[in-house]
Amino acid sequence: MIKFDEPCNILLVDDSSTARIFLKKTFEKAGFTNKNFIMASDGQQALEKLPSENIDLIVTDLIMPNIDGHELIKRVKSMPEHSFIPVIVTTSSSNRAKEEELLEAGAEVVLPKPIETEALCEAWKKARYKMRFKNETIRSFKDAFCDVLNAMTSITLNDIVLGSKVDDSFFEDSLQYAISTLKPPGFKFIITMKRPLLRKIASVICDIKPGEVTEENEKETLAELLNASAGAFVKKVTSSDQVFELNLPVESNYPLNDSEVSNCAFKLKENIYIVLSLVEPAAVI
Amino acid sequence: MSDITNIDLQLKASVTDALKSMTSGMPDLKCSSEMLDPEPADPINFVKIGIMAQSPVKFKFSLKISRGLLISLASNILEISPEEISEEEYMDTGAEILNVIAGNCAKKLVGECLGLVLGLPEKNKCYGDGGAAPIASCRMGIDHENYMIMSVFSPDE
Numbered sequence: 001m002i003k004f005d006e007p008c009n010i011l012l013v014d015d016s017s018t019a020r021i022f023l024k025k026t027f028e029k030a031g032f033t034n035k036n037f038i039m040a041s042d043g044q045q046a047l048e049k050l051p052s053e054n055i056d057l058i059v060t061d062l063i064m065p066n067i068d069g070h071e072l073i074k075r076v077k078s079m080p081e082h083s084f085i086p087v088i089v090t091t092s093s094s095n096r097a098k099e100e101e102l103l104e105a106g107a108e109v110v111l112p113k114p115i116e117t118e119a120l121c122e123a124w125k126k127a128r129y130k131m132r133f134k135n136e137t138i139r140s141f142k143d144a145f146c147d148v149l150n151a152m153t154s155i156t157l158n159d160i161v162l163g164s165k166v167d168d169s170f171f172e173d174s175l176q177y178a179i180s181t182l183k184p185p186g187f188k189f190i191i192t193m194k195r196p197l198l199r200k201i202a203s204v205i206c207d208i209k210p211g212e213v214t215e216e217n218e219k220e221t222l223a224e225l226l227n228a229s230a231g232a233f234v235k236k237v238t239s240s241d242q243v244f245e246l247n248l249p250v251e252s253n254y255p256l257n258d259s260e261v262s263n264c265a266f267k268l269k270e271n272i273y274i275v276l277s278l279v280e281p282a283a284v285i
Numbered sequence: 286m287s288d289i290t291n292i293d294l295q296l297k298a299s300v301t302d303a304l305k306s307m308t309s310g311m312p313d314l315k316c317s318s319e320m321l322d323p324e325p326a327d328p329i330n331f332v333k334i335g336i337m338a339q340s341p342v343k344f345k346f347s348l349k350i351s352r353g354l355l356i357s358l359a360s361n362i363l364e365i366s367p368e369e370i371s372e373e374e375y376m377d378t379g380a381e382i383l384n385v386i387a388g389n390c391a392k393k394l395v396g397e398c399l400g401l402v403l404g405l406p407e408k409n410k411c412y413g414d415g416g417a418a419p420i421a422s423c424r425m426g427i428d429h430e431n432y433m434i435m436s437v438f439s440p441d442e
Contacts, residue, residue, distance in 0.1 A: 015405070016377055016380060016381040016384070017374065017377050018359070018362055018363060018374075018377050018378040018380075018381040018382075019381050019384075021362070021363050021364075022307060022362055022381070025364070063402075063403060063404070063405060064405075065405065091388070092384050092385050092387065092388025092389070092403060093338070093387075093388045093391060093401050093402050093403035095401075095402075098402070112388070112389075112392075113384070113385050113388060114303060114306040114307050114385050116306065
């Protein structure tokens with residue numbers, strides 16, 4: 001059952017004020033309530049509003065002065081803190097090749113103008129799944145991980161960056177473990193951690209001096225952290241309509257910059273030292 | 286490949302569909318098959334907006350609409366009383382209506398695969414002003430004073 005009444009900040013981007021008002025009316029006509037609409041007249045204004053407005057969804061026109069819809073998508077998707085925001089494109093002039101380009105750049109849906117209520121509802125279903133997944137699910141996983149780490153080591157983590165892109169250099173001297181789901185199939189929980197930090201955590205958990213921590217201790221620690229975090233996450237979400245069954249953690253080497261991965265990074269100063277990642281099953285979309 | 290054999294019908298369908306979708310509770314505009322003089326009798330009371338396709342075929346589209354009808358449409362779409370609507374608001378509405386009509390018509394002309402990429406609407410611009418005849422034109426209105434003429438011009442115009 002798709003809900004249309006969840007509170008949500010929607011950024012409407014169009015150089016025509018008529019188009020923005022018409023779009024807002026179409027949302028209301030389709031039965032959407034509890035929505036806060038923020039207006040921007042081009043991509044430049046939209047980018048300026050992103051940091052302060054806590055945007056959940058962007059609906060943008062394609063052809064606009066200054067920064068157009070295509071460029072806006074590319075820029076949003078390259079910003080770690082906003083890359084998880086789903087984008088719906090509305091346009092009166094498009095073709096299949098252009099649509100594919102926009103989808104490739106990260107748009108969820110391309111809707112022809114004038115926007116029909118049924119088409120908007122269908123687009124919402126797709127975007128809402130992304131919003132829920134990118135925001136709520138990764139946050140739940142992050143919370144579960146923080147709880148587990150705190151319970152096992154009394155370490156508290158701060159400075160979290162959601163939707164973070166990971167630089168290749170992060171993988172140097174890092175270790176990664178992944179857990180996939182049996183039910184529903186296709187989800188993957190991943191933890192990647194810098195070894196110097198992992199060594200410290202392993203020393204606390206295994207109750208040995210940092211200098212005595214072996215590679216085996218590190219692997220066991222990371223696997224156990226992931227197993228416990230994924231388990232805690234599953235407990236959090238089993239009250240909803242989704243039931244998870246997990247496989248055992250395995251050492252992996254998953255590329256975290258794939259478009260299907262949503263990341264949550266923990267930083268120390270400018271350096272990322274832990275990345276939690278989720279891979280969504282393509283079949284769910 | 287452009288198919289302009291049914292361009293009159295396609296233009297009329299695009300205008301009807303766009304207005305039906307964008308407005309609510311407006312009386313249906315009547316369509317007149319008779320071609321009017323491209324220059325309305327009283328240009329002061331008419332607004333002109335033009336838009337040109339950027340690719341793959343540079344069709345040009347023009348909208349001439351009486352100020353009264355445009356204000357009625359803007360009032361309906363923006364849900365503001367006609368007395369409160371500014372010139373900027375109704376011109377913006379005219380530009381968006383033209384944008385939607387031109388986009389829909391262009392898709393019908395060149396097909397979904399090619400599609401047309403439109404430029405930005407230009408206010409106070411009319412491609413027929415140089416004297417060129419449109420390849421298709423559609424007049425719709427409420428009466429002889431409140432009407433609009435939507436025209437398509439070939440890339441050579």
